[in-house]
Amino acid sequence: MRYKLDERLRGWREVYAFSALQSLKSKATKITTVIFCVIALFSLPVFTLIMDNDDAHAIDALDIKTIYYYDESGFSILDGMNTALEGGRLSGAEVIKLNSADYDRKILAMESAEYGEADILCHFLISNETGYTLRVAFPKSESVSELDANDAAAEIAAVFHDMIFITSGLPEDEISSLMEPIEYELITDYIPADGNDSTVDVGSDDMSEINVNRQGLTMAEYGVSYACILIVMIFVAIFGEMIATSVVTEKANRVTEYLLTSIRPLALIFGKVLAGLTVMLLQFATIAASLVCSVYIENAISGRDGLPPYLSQLFSEESIASFTPLRVILAVVVIIFGFLLYGTLAGLVGASVSRVEETTEGLKGFTFVLMIGCYLGLANTIYSMFDAGSLLFWLSMLLPISSPFVIPAYLLIGRVSTPIALGSLAVLMISFILLSIFVANVYEGMIFHNGSRLKLKDILQLSRKEAHHESK
């Protein structure tokens, strides 16, 4: 008997409601949700306490009384180092300039185990090969600790670096520009020297995004997308395992046989996948709510408002500006279809085995596909630090096995344009529909199979047989 699509889907709501309710009631769901929520709730306060502790240590004045220095760099402005160090961790220290003979005497004295003063000795050098060098000596007696000596050296080197630019006579804003790392971009379209293209509207959202794409990812963007890909992957893996186990349990306990007297296999798998998705999204929402609570707790502890600085620093102005409601919705829809695609695949895997204990073995194929998708996304993220418009970028954006991981991450950091994300979503949706049709065709044959695990070859044979039935 041939059924229309609406007949094949009849009853999915009942399957959905029952499966979702039972999943929510299950101990496994409750325990994992509680664990994730607790982690989310306390992550920011704990992290802030650790960071503040480090910061407190970082702003402590260093226990150094005198800074002796011998200058071979030729910068007369080092005479003003005393002033330059003010406001820093060495602001209380006295700065004394030495000549060559005093320097030798001092360094010999500091080698003595009896040297009890909290002094350090700086030697500024210049050479054609290595540029400027700062050599810092501290007493062998450890009247100044190695850690403090190291922090002092870093601070003096930074001050020295600034002073080099100050001697050039440049204004402060130019100096701060000079301090920035140099970025480059490759272009193929003509852009006039003044930066305004008369033929292309560079002010448009899409064009600016494409220009951004041609630059490599920053470390912060890399970190955010890497974390985002991993988080989605973990949830997809848990979700897939949940669907596969549910299908195998029904099959192994022979409940499927009873259910198929009332509904078609497509309704069964569809309701089940949607139920799993709902449970996952609810877990996701609960964890997100815990994270929001975590921000409030963190604010109460630190006395700050909003996101802690170590989080807000991760998002560039461009990414925050591109975080429009449309793109947020797009990211959520891509994740949902990613879950649906992987859930359907997991359902197929579940139907291919006959016993619950074989589920892990059956999930190998699912895990393999998941890993390829995830690694493709991660590889693209790494490669995008150097070249953001490569073949790998397009592959990971358009392949339905990797796009659910990459697209949300790239939407979050503002590194993918809306049309590309929409195109990727279209490919993902088509793939899901095709996979669902395939699964619905073979599910019937697979569900009554008992014995050894069905291999891909067997499943394809079943599909061909079903296609033959349909054509008759």
Place this chain on the structure above:
Amino acid sequence: MSLEIRNLKKCYGDKTVVDNLSFTMKEPGVYALLGTNGAGKTTSIRIILGMLASDGGEVLWNGKPLDPLEVNVGYLAEERGLYPKYTLEDQLLYFAKLKKVSRKTAQERIRIWAEKLGVEEYIYTEKGAKPKTADQLSKGNQQKIQLMAALLSDPELIVLDEPLSGLDPVNSDLFKAIIKEEIANGKYLIMSSHQMPTIEEFCSDITILDRGKAVLQGNLNEIKRSYGRCNMLLKCEEDITPYLNRAEGLLSVEESPDAYKIRVAGADAANSLLRTLLDHQVSVIRFELREPSLHEIFVEKVGGNHEV
């Protein structure tokens, strides 16, 4: 109402597991599908219920193709199925909902059936107590819950695959009473069983399958009649071996401590032997001439080398 199965066929690769199966149920009652293990009974049932696609033939309900999504069917599968970790009421309500039974009606029916089958204590726990899950029930009680699931929607067509297997005599009688009740209510039942006395008790029509083919089909009484009264039981005080050796029309003779079990060509041969014994003043203690049992017909048709 009527159920008509026409030329059903199902193949797995080169193997034909159901080969041109046809039968008709024109009135309520029980139709028996018999056969050895692997004869094709369960596959036929799955095709009839629309779970499996056939490679040929059709199943008609009131002259139209039977659509399990439209026709209210109840099914008790041979290999029983319940969710082991879900509460009994939850899963029964779910099964009823799939059959489009309202929650209120389902709850009422669950209560009635639970009382009838004596499983209220498992479905309804005292306040504060944890409801029972299927894996906490014995096999027999699980079977009762499954029978409830099959009958909750008050189906027009009921398919029972080995309904009495694994039941103790008390529960077996309970199930039989329910089956009789369903017959009295004008339901159409298809039953598959290896317990021949049960089939004889309920079924008016049968099909015996052997390797997917129907080797015997029709009304059970007519089939028996067609065999004639050919099974004779004979017990005498004296040794009757010489008479048996001389008698004509005896197909086989089996001696047991209780009596001779003799297969005769027909009633005339049996009567002739009895007359000879009486003429020779032999004291006949027991003489019985009857039709073959379903068990005997079954064994004859599918051979004794099969596992039954």
